[in-house]
Amino acid sequence: MVVARNLLAIATFSVVKSSPLGAASARRFLLLHGTGSSAGAFVNSPTASGAKNFLSGVPCRTDASSTLIPPNWQYTALDAESTDGSWWKDGSFSGADASISSVESAIQQQGAAGIIGHEQGGTLAAIVAARSALGEGVPLKFAIICGAAMPIAGPYAELLYRLRDSPSTSIPTLHCIGKSDGTNTEQAEELAACFAPSAEVLWHTGGRAMPDRSWWEQTEGYPERVTGGNRWVTQLGSPRWY
Numbered sequence: 001m002v003v004a005r006n007l008l009a010i011a012t013f014s015v016v017k018s019s020p021l022g023a024a025s026a027r028r029f030l031l032l033h034g035t036g037s038s039a040g041a042f043v044n045s046p047t048a049s050g051a052k053n054f055l056s057g058v059p060c061r062t063d064a065s066s067t068l069i070p071p072n073w074q075y076t077a078l079d080a081e082s083t084d085g086s087w088w089k090d091g092s093f094s095g096a097d098a099s100i101s102s103v104e105s106a107i108q109q110q111g112a113a114g115i116i117g118h119e120q121g122g123t124l125a126a127i128v129a130a131r132s133a134l135g136e137g138v139p140l141k142f143a144i145i146c147g148a149a150m151p152i153a154g155p156y157a158e159l160l161y162r163l164r165d166s167p168s169t170s171i172p173t174l175h176c177i178g179k180s181d182g183t184n185t186e187q188a189e190e191l192a193a194c195f196a197p198s199a200e201v202l203w204h205t206g207g208r209a210m211p212d213r214s215w216w217e218q219t220e221g222y223p224e225r226v227t228g229g230n231r232w233v234t235q236l237g238s239p240r241w242y
Contacts, residue, residue, distance in 0.1 A: 026071075028075060028111060029144075029223060030078060030103070030106055030107055030110060031043065031051060031077040032087070032103065032115065032121030032122070032124050032125055033077065033121050034117075034118040034121050035084060035086040035090075035119060036084060036085045036086075037049050037085045040079070042077055042118070043077045048206070048208065049118075049119075049209075051116075051210050053210065053213055054146075054215060055075070057212070057214060057216035058216055059072065059073075059221075059234055060072055060235070068231070068238070070224065070229060078103060080099065080121075087099040088120070090120075093151070093154055093155075093156060096127075099124055100131070100137075104131075104137055107138050107140065108138055112140075113141045113142065113227055114141055114142040114143060115128060115129065115142075115144075116144040116145075117144075117145060118147055119146075119147045119208060122148025123145075123148040123149060123150075123191075125144070125145050126160065126194075127156050127159065127160070129143035130159050130162075130171075130194070133163055135169075140171060142173065142222070142227065143173045143174075144173070144176065144223075145174070145176070147177075147178065147207075147208035147210070148175075149187040149188065150188070150190040150194070160191065160194040163194050164193060164195075164196070167197060170195060171195065172226040173195040173198060173199045174202055174222050175199060175201045175202070176204060176210065176215065177202070177204070178203075178204055178205065178207040180207050200219070220232055220240070225242060
């Protein structure tokens with residue numbers, strides 16, 4: 001995959017911006033790393049804490065934006081800029097408000113249609129998506145939430161329960177849950193239930209890691225499908241119609 005990267009500043013956070021080869025696209029998503037990582041490491045690492053394998057599933061075609069092939073999806077990765085890569089202190093959620101504000105600012109500035117988060121970044125993505133669905137945050141069309149746990153208590157748990165209890169208010173979400181993720185599996189399922197009836201679950205065997213590149217085909221190009229597209233593509237071949 002050929003990408004162009006440059007560093008931008010948003011408040012006290014930084015962004016790694018990657019634009020896949022091909023025509024410019026208004027279809028963008030924002031990436032949020034997990035604790036212990038950073039924006040750059042998350043995008044480039046093939047390890048369990050990285051998104052490299054996940055991102056390699058997103059088509060990056062030289063013939064994008066042609067008659068039949070839709071534009072490539074683009075992404076930016078936001079960095080927590082903390083010493084340990086966390087978005088807040090576990091348990092107390094100290095710093096969460098600042099993280100939510102920075103993420104929502106980045107969504108607006110980048111024109112992101114969706115948000116994708118991993119582990120603590122996945123919980124943050126869920127909170128931002130819930131705020132959007134309830135009309136308390138910025139507009140979003142979808143969220144992909146990977147290896148994330150449900151907040152046990154506090155205002156963010158209450159926010160998600162309010163969404164759960166308002167089934168007419170929803171946002172499309174894809175919850176990537178590892179079958180061998182121990183107790184986190186139950187918490188991830190509880191989090192997914194808060195987004196019903198618009199939640200989908202992608203089960204995988206990678207534990208708490210991001211799913212591998214096959215996620216795109218398994219979900220039939222999820223971002224494309226939930227944002228009103230009538231066709232989706234893989235890296236090679238003809239489009240497939242919904």
